[in-house]
Amino acid sequence: MGAGDAIRIGIDTGGTFTDVVLHGPAGRVARKVPSTPEHPADGFLAAVQEVGGLPAEARLHHGTTVGTNAVLTRRGARLVLVTTAGFEDLPWIGRGNRDDLHALAPSRNPPLIGDGMSVGVDERIDARGEILRAPGRATLAQVRAAVAERDPEAIALCLLHAVRNDENERALRAALQSLGVPVHASAALSADPREFERMTTVMLDAFVSPTLRAYVAALLEGLGGAPLTIMRSDGGRMAPSEVERAPVRTLLSGPAGGVAAARSLTARLGVERALSFDVGGTSTDVAWIEGDDVPVRPSLRVGPFEAGVPSVGLETVGAGGGSEVTLDTGGALRVGPASAGADPGPACYGRGGPFTLTDAWLLTGRVPAALLGGDFALNKGAAREAAKPLAAASKSSVAALCEGVVRVAASTTARALRAASVARGKDPRDAALIAFGGAGPVLAAETAALLGMQTVLVPPDPGTFAAWGTLLAPLRADVSRVVASERGLASVARTLQTEVRRTLEREGARRVALRVELDARYAGQAFEVTLPYERRWQSEFHGRHAARYGFASADRPVEAVRLRVRGEGWETVDADAGVRVLARPRFTTRRLTRPKRGPARLMRADLAPGRRVVGPVRIEERTGTTFVPPDWFAGGLDDGTLRMEPRR
Amino acid sequence: MTSRAGQAIELALLRELLESVADEMATVCMRTAVSPNIKERRDLSAAVFDGAGRMVAHAAHIPVHLGAMPLSVRTVLGTIALGPGDVALINDPYAGGTHLPDITAVLPVFAHPRERTPAFVLGVRAHHADVGGAVPGSMAPQGDVFAEGLRIPPLRWMRAGVEDRDVTALLFANMRDPDERHADLAAQAGALRRGRRRLEHIAEREGSLSALATKSRVLLAYATRIARAALHELPDGTETAELPLEVPDVHGDPAVIRLALTKRGSRLEVDFDGTSPPVGLGMNATEAVTHSAVYYFLRCLCPPGTPANDGLMDGVHVRVPAGSLLAADAPHPVAGGNVETSQRIVDALWLAAGSLWPGRMPAPGSGSMSNWTFGPVADGPSFPTYYETLPGGGGAGPAWDGADAIQQHMTNTRSTPTEALEARWPVRVERMTRRPDSGGPGRHVGGTGLLREIRFLAPAQVACLMTRHDEAPPGVAGGGPGARGGVRLVRGAHAQRLEARGAVRLEAGDLLRIETPGGGGWGARV
Incomplete structure (x- = not known):
């Protein structure tokens, strides 16, 4: 973080807690306050108060779950979908597949619109973008009446082949604008050339639109004009005006904050390759980070929906601290996917919850009997009672059961690490594991060991790391355009670059980095390859095609299909060099006294930089606990990061 | 430990x-x-x-x-x-x-x-x-x-x-x-x-x-325990089912699949005795396909998360008469056995199990994968061969309506997006909707079939491999049958019904209208 910065406040709203981090000349403060799901703006403003209110010239960065929750609880706008005539039923047909292969009754996720809320338009564009039929004035009037009759709160527009040519979508949008509700068009949002996926995207966008507009308006009013940016699904930030244009881009922005923070940590420590390991109550999110690059995938999964907007390439498994432990009918131990949630929570919360991974951690001494610096007491007796039936069923002691639960949890979360690394041809043994979230640092070393990983890094305040990430994420903007021919490619690229640069500068960026990419294909092919746009892009294309599809045809004509410009911007002029900490310092070992049972204990603040301890030891701090297994070291780095590695 | x-x-x-x-x-x-x-x-x-x-x-x-x-x-x-x-x-x-x-x-x-x-x-x-x-x-x-x-x-x-x-x-x-x-x-x-x-x-x-x-290898015994526990919970008994295949066997008689399903304790026996000899037109199932269908049926009775391995079938005995259409030998044609006859085997298992465990099993669904392919003709432009299976209506159950236009049982492939299809092949999709009123009536209604209309922009060789054009998907417990499927060739003002299993040449400008079957209804309408 550059010196002389104004105060910045990052706020990450989760289901149970709202995390807030303030960073200013006087240092850093991290806190948690309860979330207020019914009136989310209240929790946000309370979080601002928690760190001392709003100083002059403060900037606020925010990761929100308002959109995600609206989708998951299906509480959003009453929607009308407008689409090409003959395809009105597409939301109910999808790709034709069922969700569960072996359910006695096949079923699929119901769409976000109600019966009869889909309106067909007499128009057609072909696969090359030629307009076969444009909607005439009479058609537009007819569609407008049909939409008005359904009294929507938001309108989603998705026409076939709109990514090749969006003229018909724009004509319809203009005709529907006067109905006075938000109109969201597919091609303006997504370049995905698959109509069902793009339709899902624009329906999600419209569905969350009124809710997010109201939310952002309430925040801006409460902040009285202080500059605010919102986290996007792809790990960047955007201005509130952009939220209004494409609210779907706020979905799953919480996990994206964690990855942004992890990326910044690797840059600071000079770590080449890393896996971020974000373990919460119900799930584990993992991303591969290489150099300055975080994988961004072209789609985003929220509950049962898949949206065609870029998102941080996270791999997720349904196992976290609150995951229930069960014994299946074949006698195998399972951790998750069912979760105790926030209420009743794990058995040790003392509210009648089931036996969970957290209970096993508590009973093995991996977490202390009180969390949040003593504010949140855990009940060991309740945890042990909940474990007994399972222990009896597997004819084992509670202690043996708990050790087994920890091993199974590590192996289950390792699945996400494998999906993010080996499944993409990356070797996890070359990577550091960056552990955060409430439960990540408890599980990290034992999971890393399964994959042969040699380094685990735990940042300070791991429980509020995602909020910290909102302070480190760049502003981001992107735009893409279908190009008809190679002629004029360079000038289109220049136009788009100017457009992105201006957007970012309008949002407050003083430093901008742009990347120009091209989607190209062999003439007649349906699938495109994305490559950096430079002068010799044709020859680059053949190489990339061979790498991806196993063959190239050097004599076949190549056509450019789409230009994309992605931009990142920062409000400060200086690069975020920070302190570059020696990644492999020499530590001196500090001896700890071990209790008769369980691991030794240490407060994190008591582990000075350059000192290390030998496991088993539990390192406690306000927003998280780190468990150092036997045969592992944990040492303090200069920036407060904890580094764990196995003893050789 | x-x-x-x-x-x-x-x-x-x-x-x-x-x-x-x-x-x-x-x-x-x-x-x-x-x-x-x-x-x-x-x-x-x-x-x-x-x-x-x-x-x-x-x-x-x-x-x-x-x-x-x-x-x-x-x-x-x-x-x-x-x-x-x-x-x-x-x-x-x-x-x-x-x-x-x-x-x-x-x-x-x-x-x-x-x-x-x-x-x-x-x-x-x-x-x-x-x-x-x-x-x-x-x-x-x-x-x-x-x-x-x-x-x-x-x-x-x-x-x-x-x-x-x-x-x-x-x-x-x-x-x-x-x-x-x-x-x-x-x-x-x-x-x-x-x-x-x-x-x-x-x-x-x-x-x-x-x-x-x-x-x-302990994983095999593990799966066996799960399957046996699932079977153990269900009532014992024997029930039979018989379904026509809509094609004649080698002797010219209408081919049928017959089976007796017996459940005793934690064991299951499926006996296909009485099933017809082989048929023409690619509708024979190999013994592997028949085993797969039984395997799938068993897996549906097991809890979510059951592992898929060879131990699962340990307590199951399958008897297939040698040389029947469910254990075809060379050189009987088999292209459709995997995709059509396999669905019919599942339907028969569904019906027998419905009699054995009435509160548990839904009615059979569309029962056809509605396979079709098209490729270039020698005197027309060249393009790759296209193949797809189409979803149909799901069967209604004792407490639910059938799902609309959904892939069932032995397949779960995704349809090719229209935008991708049109970018690569000389066709234009003019309609893809749920087929109105095609679900079987009943206390719970069967799911609707799919209606798909495709305009050909170049001549093409089209082949269909479908069933349920002659026999409707049955309803159960008093529910009505789902609508039968059909394929029509529309050339100008003239519409012609195509064979469920056959090949035909289409010219540029022709329209193919495919309707897939609906699912069976459950229970008498009140």
Whole structure:
């Protein structure tokens, strides 16, 4: 973080807690306050108060779950979908597949619109973008009446082949604008050339639109004009005006904050390759980070929906601290996917919850009997009672059961690490594991060991790391355009670059980095390859095609299909060099006294930089606990990061 | 730690490890394949076997591959002495195959290079868009297997990691779109190599590959326990079912599938005695397909998260009369057995189980995958062969309506997006909607079929392989049948009904209207 910065406040709203981090000349403060799901703006403003209110010239960065929750609880706008005539039923047909292969009754996720809320338009564009039929004035009037009759709160527009040519979508949008509700068009949002996926995207966008507009308006009013940016699904930030244009881009922005923070940590420590390991109550999110690059995938999964907007390439498994432990009918131990949630929570919360991974951690001494610096007491007796039936069923002691639960949890979360690394041809043994979230640092070393990983890094305040990430994420903007021919490619690229640069500068960026990419294909092919746009892009294309599809045809004509410009911007002029900490310092070992049972204990603040301890030891701090297994070291780095590695 | 607790943990850990190998192979194959059928529609599966060819872990995508792949792999192991790095291919329907387009690639994994028996065997099966034969797509109804396409007995394709060019030349000289075929097979081989690397990596931690192989067998007993517990909960008894196949058998009599389903304690017996002899037009099922259908039925009775391995069928006895249409022998044609007759077997199991456990089972659904293909004609423009299966109505259940236009039972492929279809093939999709009023009536209504209209912009050879055009999907417990399916060719003002199983040439400007069947209703209407 550059010196002389104004105060910045990052706020990450989760289901149970709202995390807030303030960073200013006087240092850093991290806190948690309860979330207020019914009136989310209240929790946000309370979080601002928690760190001392709003100083002059403060900037606020925010990761929100308002959109995600609206989708998951299906509480959003009453929607009308407008689409090409003959395809009105597409939301109910999808790709034709069922969700569960072996359910006695096949079923699929119901769409976000109600019966009869889909309106067909007499128009057609072909696969090359030629307009076969444009909607005439009479058609537009007819569609407008049909939409008005359904009294929507938001309108989603998705026409076939709109990514090749969006003229018909724009004509319809203009005709529907006067109905006075938000109109969201597919091609303006997504370049995905698959109509069902793009339709899902624009329906999600419209569905969350009124809710997010109201939310952002309430925040801006409460902040009285202080500059605010919102986290996007792809790990960047955007201005509130952009939220209004494409609210779907706020979905799953919480996990994206964690990855942004992890990326910044690797840059600071000079770590080449890393896996971020974000373990919460119900799930584990993992991303591969290489150099300055975080994988961004072209789609985003929220509950049962898949949206065609870029998102941080996270791999997720349904196992976290609150995951229930069960014994299946074949006698195998399972951790998750069912979760105790926030209420009743794990058995040790003392509210009648089931036996969970957290209970096993508590009973093995991996977490202390009180969390949040003593504010949140855990009940060991309740945890042990909940474990007994399972222990009896597997004819084992509670202690043996708990050790087994920890091993199974590590192996289950390792699945996400494998999906993010080996499944993409990356070797996890070359990577550091960056552990955060409430439960990540408890599980990290034992999971890393399964994959042969040699380094685990735990940042300070791991429980509020995602909020910290909102302070480190760049502003981001992107735009893409279908190009008809190679002629004029360079000038289109220049136009788009100017457009992105201006957007970012309008949002407050003083430093901008742009990347120009091209989607190209062999003439007649349906699938495109994305490559950096430079002068010799044709020859680059053949190489990339061979790498991806196993063959190239050097004599076949190549056509450019789409230009994309992605931009990142920062409000400060200086690069975020920070302190570059020696990644492999020499530590001196500090001896700890071990209790008769369980691991030794240490407060994190008591582990000075350059000192290390030998496991088993539990390192406690306000927003998280780190468990150092036997045969592992944990040492303090200069920036407060904890580094764990196995003893050789 | 006592042994039971040790086992509960061991089972969970082993399962996770071996399933991660199968998953990774499937992911690699899907990512690196070229044809939309594998890449987009995901018509593939991957599995890990022990050295004896018993399946210990499976990445589930396509149910019909589940019970069939082990037979193919065992045939390979019994025929060829595979060495390290060798990859064998097989699609022989009479030796564990399903139908010709499903090609299985097999790679052994050895603990030591000098050993003769592998510790593990890996398999990846994928549906190829064409394997030769009389009609593009290799799925058109034919008189015998020779007209259906190229039959590949167990064949060594790679020796010590190097492709045998003679074999490659022979294979691809007999298939359409050889570049695409080659790339798809290379994707299968790449997936197998990735699987081997993962297994070897796991073995480094677990001691050795042979130790891991020995341990992996506890997963078979584990699946057996789950299946037996699920069966144990259900009432005992015997019920029968009989369904027509809508085609004549070799003697000219209407072909039927007959079965008796017996459940006693934690065991299940399925006896297909009384089923007709083979039929023409590709509607014969191989014994592997018949086993797969029973396997699928059993798996549906088990709880969510049940592992897919060979132990599951341990308490199940399947009797298929030799030489019947459910255990076809050479050279009876089989293209449709895998995709149509397999659905009818499941329907029959559904009906018998519905009588045995009335509160549990839904009515049969559309019962047809509504397969069709199209490809270029000799005097028209060239384009790749296209194949798809279409969803139909789901059967209604004792407490729910059937789902609309949904893939059922032995398949779960995704439809090709219209935008991708039109970008690559000379067609325009004019309609794709739910088919009104096609679900079977009843207290709970069956799901609707699909209505799909496709305009051809160039001449094309079209082949259909469908059922339920003559016999409607039955309702149960007093519910009415779903609507029958149909295909029409609309040329100008003239509409002509096409055969459910046949091939026809279309001209530019022709419209094909396909209606898939609805699902059966449940219970009398009140």
